[in-house]
Amino acid sequence: MIGGVCINTGTIPSKTLREAVLYLTGLNQRELYGASYRVKDEITVTDLGMRTQHVIGREIQVIRSQLARNHVTVLQGTGRFLDAHTIGITHEEGKSEETKITAEKVVIATGTSPARPDSVEFDDRTIIDSDAILHLDRIPETLVVVGAGVIGIEYASMFAALGTKVTVIERRERMLEFCDLEIVEALKYHLRDLAVTFRFGENVAAVERRPGGALTLLESGKKIPADCVMYSAGRQGKTAELCLEAAGLAADARGRISVDSNYATEVPHIYAVGDVIGFPALAATSMEQGRVAAQHACGEPVEDTRELPPIGIYTIPEISFVGRSEDELTRDKVPFEVGISRYRELARGQIIGDSYGMLKLLVSPEDRRLLGVHVFGTGATELVHIGQTVMGCGGTIDYLVNAVFNYPTLAESYKVAALDAMNKMRVVARLTAGM
Ligand SMILES: Cc1cc2nc3c(=O)[nH]c(=O)nc-3n(C[C@H](O)[C@H](O)[C@H](O)COP(=O)(O)OP(=O)(O)OC[C@H]3O[C@@H](n4cnc5c(N)ncnc54)[C@H](O)[C@@H]3O)c2cc1C
Numbered sequence: 001m002i003g004g005v006c007i008n009t010g011t012i013p014s015k016t017l018r019e020a021v022l023y024l025t026g027l028n029q030r031e032l033y034g035a036s037y038r039v040k041d042e043i044t045v046t047d048l049g050m051r052t053q054h055v056i057g058r059e060i061q062v063i064r065s066q067l068a069r070n071h072v073t074v075l076q077g078t079g080r081f082l083d084a085h086t087i088g089i090t091h092e093e094g095k096s097e098e099t100k101i102t103a104e105k106v107v108i109a110t111g112t113s114p115a116r117p118d119s120v121e122f123d124d125r126t127i128i129d130s131d132a133i134l135h136l137d138r139i140p141e142t143l144v145v146v147g148a149g150v151i152g153i154e155y156a157s158m159f160a161a162l163g164t165k166v167t168v169i170e171r172r173e174r175m176l177e178f179c180d181l182e183i184v185e186a187l188k189y190h191l192r193d194l195a196v197t198f199r200f201g202e203n204v205a206a207v208e209r210r211p212g213g214a215l216t217l218l219e220s221g222k223k224i225p226a227d228c229v230m231y232s233a234g235r236q237g238k239t240a241e242l243c244l245e246a247a248g249l250a251a252d253a254r255g256r257i258s259v260d261s262n263y264a265t266e267v268p269h270i271y272a273v274g275d276v277i278g279f280p281a282l283a284a285t286s287m288e289q290g291r292v293a294a295q296h297a298c299g300e301p302v303e304d305t306r307e308l309p310p311i312g313i314y315t316i317p318e319i320s321f322v323g324r325s326e327d328e329l330t331r332d333k334v335p336f337e338v339g340i341s342r343y344r345e346l347a348r349g350q351i352i353g354d355s356y357g358m359l360k361l362l363v364s365p366e367d368r369r370l371l372g373v374h375v376f377g378t379g380a381t382e383l384v385h386i387g388q389t390v391m392g393c394g395g396t397i398d399y400l401v402n403a404v405f406n407y408p409t410l411a412e413s414y415k416v417a418a419l420d421a422m423n424k425m426r427v428v429a430r431l432t433a434g435m
Pocket residue numbers: 001002003004005006007009010011012014015077078079080109110111112130151238241242273274275276281282283284285286312314
């Protein structure tokens with residue numbers, strides 16, 4: 001699998017599927033052209049899969065070419081440690097014996113696979129994980145998603161947009177706890193509008209296969225029938241085959257390896273990066289971890305830019321943020337002012353028919369620096385990077401207030417939100433001065 005989960009089963013297929021869903025359903029155009037607007041009336045899995053396969057194929061070619069251009073040798077097989085400097089490779093193409101290679105430095109980047117609890121009878125057709133959802137033979141009319149994490153909610157929103165009746169079951173009382181509460185509430189409102197049912201604070205007792213579907217039994221006694229059940233309750237580090245003990249290493253119960261700030265493991269010449277080290281388990285951060293580890297392993301100086309990792313959640317509508325949330329700042333007793341811009345007040349929001357999108361700035365009233373940027377709606381995952389840049393360069397909202405933005409753009413929401421925060425801070429300053 002050149003490109004790993006990112007290219008083959010995770011990021012790229014899910015994001016391409018999302019794009020295909022948005023295009024074929026015409027969902028984003030309905031505010032302008034009416035609720036019945038569709039590009040294609042009967043959308044099939046073939047329609048969706050075609051675009052996904054095309055993009056995966058192209059991405060693999062790009063990666064192969066980059067590896068070749070940089071003189072990287074690829075040995076296709078399963079690697080395991082024979083000792084701290086030797087890797088044995090089995091199932092290598094065209095070879096029956098285990099081959100051995102030695103290296104001064106080693107980087108482990110074996111990733112994760114979906115966790116499959118023994119209590120669930122996965123059959124890859126009706127009871128599936130996030131890998132098998134890409135190979136469904138038809139779009140289900142009803143879908144149960146167990147687990148309201150990022151992957152579960154992204155797929156729940158895509159199928160809801162396709163017209164599937166989705167039920168999301170989550171053990172906790174809240175979903176996406178690390179996100180801004182107001183934005184999560186807005187997402188829930190939208191998903192309910194697409195006929196998603198949420199069951200928070202519920203535990204799954206069993207999932208039973210039945211003719212033509214599956215029955216999800218909850219500990220509370222509820223029975224939820226569906227054509228298909230997607231189990232999305234965590235992922236397991238792929239370390240079982242690695243024989244870590246031969247290198248003097250060990251993984252935790254979820255298969256994760258612990259590392260220091262340079263991504264070196266307890267054995268200093270062995271590094272570990274990406275999903276196999278756990279949170280945040282994103283392609284975005286994994287790539288950067290790989291770069292930092294490689295720089296450190298080769299004795300190259302590396303500048304630390306990891307302070308402000310953005311989070312992007314490709315639900316429909318999408319969410320993105322950087323920096324701190326209102327909850328975190330309140331908990332830590334850090335005062336902040338909020339500046340909000342709503343897409344419906346922007347010309348670009350009207351042009352594209354996005355009336356629900358919003359951008360929220362959290363600003364320090366003491367030095368006017370940005371503490372957090374939270375975006376919901378069209379282009380959120382792109383827009384967040386303007387805020388990230390201002391924050392990374394130590395800028396204040398004065399920059400956003402004084403800058404000229406292209407018009408009409410969604411980027412303009414930064415100026416509107418900055419003016420909103422500034423006006424609120426002025427009122428506080430005036431009243432404080434008059435005390
Ligand atoms: C459904 C889904 C959606 C996602 N969406 C996003 C997103 O929108 N944005 C984002 O930033 N991230 C997203 N992610 C996360 C992203 O895919 C991962 O963070 C990223 O792929 C991790 O890269 P990695 O190199 O650590 O591991 P992986 O991509 O898992 O790659 C590990 C590779 O190592 C190989 N391997 C494992 N063991 C061995 C062995 N013993 N010998 C040889 N090879 C081995 C595997 O076959 C695999 O090819 C998503 C993930 C999923 C599942």
